Amino acid sequence: MPYRSGTDRGRPANGRESEGCAVRGSSGRRVAVLGGGVAGLTAAMELAERGFAVTVVEPSGWGGKARSTSVPGTGTGGRLDLPGEHGFRFFPGFYRSLPDTMRRIPFPGSPSGVAGNLREAPQMLSARSGRIGETVVDVSHATGPRTPLQILRARGMKLGAEGESNEELLYFANRMLVYMTSSEERRLGEWEQTSWWDFTAADGASEEYRKVCVVGATRTVVAARAEVCSAHTVGGFLEAFGYGFLGRGEAQAADRVLNAPTSAAWIDPWTRHLEGLGVRCELGWRVDRLTVRGGVVVGAGLRGPGGRRGELDADWYVCALPVDRIGALLERGLAEADPELSKTAGLRTDWMVGLQFYLTEPTPITRGHVIYQDSPWALTSISQAQFWDGDFRATYGDGRVADCLSVDISSWDTPGIRYGKPARDCTRAEVVAEVWAQLADALDDGRRRTLHDGLLHSWHLDPAVKNLDGPGPATNDEALLINTTGSWALRPRARTAAANLFMAGDFVRCPVNLATMEGANQSGRAAANAVLEAAGHDAEPAVVHALYEPAELRRLKEVDAALYRQGRAHILDTPPPWASTGGGRFSATG
Structure with missing residues (x-):
């Protein structure tokens, strides 16, 4: 892939003449992956396995926040x-998706790779002040299927717990049941616009209920305040984790x-494997700008060690930068490539x-x-x-x-x-x-x-x-995306309006609606698939695994979809017991 540093501008570092920029319908195989976190390395691996010539540039360290x-x-x-x-x-x-990638990364003495x-x-310990009321829960795979009550106990919730009423615990169970039986239309149309705080009717509830069921579910998992994080995100994560805890879906540990340290056990073997596939891994180079002409990216400007500058030319570009670094690139070609990407400026991060x-x-x-x-x-x-x-x-x-x-x-x-x-x-x-x-x-x-x-x-x-x-x-320098209410509409898809530009990262839309390594991996697979389609490549696309959905709830979701289209509330949605006292604030009627 042609690459020119600032010291020899005009001469490709690999000794080849430039093959020209990509155009719509191009069948070229040169891919530039901009960012070497989980999303970028995933896209690079999927494309290299399918015969593309890939270069990955990363400013800080391979693996991004995962290193x-x-x-x-x-x-x-x-x-x-x-x-x-x-x-x-x-x-x-x-x-x-992520374990599937890990199984394909060789590791000495392991038939299942780095997996x-x-x-x-x-075990999971819910620790409480002074050890009063602490709970240790067996979450091992060997224990077998569990009951919903055990899930609540795993979160430190106990019937009759001091400061928390049985009614509150049962109401929280109702909230989870409402979410688990909600249609996709309601999840995106109503729960995406509803904060977890409002969805769980935190106003008027006890301090214990708020601490364990409302705030604890967001702060300890997704680093977001319950008052602003969407019920679509928190409910979805608790649903996915709950099915795993129940032994439903994949037959693997919850x-x-x-x-070992992450880089030793996973990231370093990954980059060595990519280099073995022919991927050029260039560390220390930051994407400074994109050059766009006629709806096509024709080059990526780079800044490297000591302020050196370079240019990266490719047929296809995968932008796999973290969301907090996207903003600086918007005014330097990214928004020109696709004006819709300007919406990402509205996404929020936290620590x-x-x-x-x-x-x-x-x-x-x-x-x-x-x-x-x-x-x-x-x-x-x-x-x-x-x-x-x-x-x-x-x-x-x-x-x-x-x-x-x-x-x-x-x-x-x-x-x-x-x-x-x-x-x-x-x-x-x-x-x-x-x-x-x-x-x-x-x-x-x-x-x-x-x-x-x-x-x-x-x-x-x-x-x-x-x-x-x-x-x-x-x-x-490495803040984490938080899924505030309404943020789904601000998140891009893998394919952009530019003919040869694709997006990857844990902020890109994918089945896991949460900033996670799994979401980053899924987005890298989606970006690779979009490149395959645009290039007319006939290779089998990468699998982007859907979250588990139990067949037993399918009919309830169909009923809810019909109710939502009629503007009606979920059939199981009820106000909290404390609403009648005037202390609650609750509205989820669609």
């Missing part, structure tokens, strides 16, 4: 540097994690940031993920060493670190319990001390301390977060 990092200079005596993550990796049972590096996390605590003793809090229901900063965590192959102490750091407690911070705007400030207004050291205090609040009961200062060796906060120590306001 792991390390703490430079912490490895001694031949050990590796301590591992860090943007946030811990989580592979729910409803993921189908063989997945390990089941068989919760899986990797057996979900990883913090790793390196501990001097193994501290497996539970054999899976922990949800800290009472933490103001909506914390979740996992103790990693128990899932990783090999001896953690002998492999990483200075020989004194035995475990890594990896924590995700999902709420950066809520005051904490130690300093009384939101995370955005804290220094890095204050963020760490505040998170430690919130973990201890849930895990210590006054008699036994799970976490104590003698355990803490060191810590690592995602370096994508900048300026916590000043000057100026804190920023995040």
Whole structure:
């Protein structure tokens, strides 16, 4: 693929003359993938497997937000540097497209490729302040099918729980049933425009109901405020996760994690496999602009190390940049290629940031993920060493670190319990001390301390977060898309108005309506399929797996579709029990 750097402009770096730009109906096989996150690497793999000549450019690091990092200079005596993550990796049972890709990435000694590096996390702990009311739920695949009541308990919901009435719990079950039996028309037409807060009738409900059923479902999963996140998104995620927990759909574990740092277990083998397929992987180059003529992209301007400039010429272009980097490109050719892409400027992002605590003793809090229901900063965590192959102490750091407690911070705007400030207004050291205090609040009961200062060796906060120590306001280079009400209409499809430009990323429309690795993978497959179609390629398209839908609910969805077209409410939709007291605000009548 012709590529010209600023030092030899006009001469292709690969020694070939330019083959010219793509035109509508072109059968050329040169593809430029702009962005090397999960979406971009997926598109590159699907196209390379089908005979296309692919170049991928990525400014920061392969894998994007999914990659792991390390703490430079912490490895001694031949050990590796301590591992860090943007946030811990989580592979729910409803993921189908991503595991399929992972199975096709070779890994030494694994007949199932890097998918063989997945390990089941068989427990989920709902931790509560002072350990009062905490719940450990078996989510293992070996346990077999579960009941809906067990799903509610997995979220920390219990009949007769202190501060939460049975009526509230049953009403939340009604909300899930309403969503699960809603037609696609209602999901997109009504629930997409309804916040999760309003859908669950949070106004007038108890604080416990709001904390567990309303806020907990958004902050600990998608890093979005219940007041603005759409019921279409939150309901869809809980539905998909619930079917996996019930043992419906794919026969695989409901919760899986990797057996090593993400880059070592998955991303590095992936880029090596792509290079083996002939893909050119160019790290350190950022897309600066697109040149568009007559509805066709004729080149991509790049900026590389040391301010060097380059040009990338191809027949087909896949824009796989994160949503927070799309905005800068809109005024530099992207909106000219397709004016509809300007809508992406209305999409919102929020912060979900990883913090790793390196501990001097193994501290497996539970054999899976922990949800800290009472933490103001909506914390979740996992103790990693128990899932990783090999001896953690002998492999990483200075020989004194035995475990890594990896924590995700999902709420950066809520005051904490130690300093009384939101995370955005804290220094890095204050963020760490505040998170430690919130973990201890849930895990210590006054008699036994799970976490104590003698355990803490060191810590690592995602370096994508900048300026916590000043000057100026804190920023995040890798923010996460949040699905606010009405945002579906702002999200692009894989195919654009430009004849040879296609979009990929977790913000592109796909079956998983949530910013996830699965959604990114699905979008990369969709972009590859659009290239195949535009190029007239007769190869079998990539499979974009649909979410599981039980046959038993099909008829109810058909009935609801008819009701929705008539402007009528869902047949099971009822106001909350507390609405009659005047405390509630609820409307879901279509």
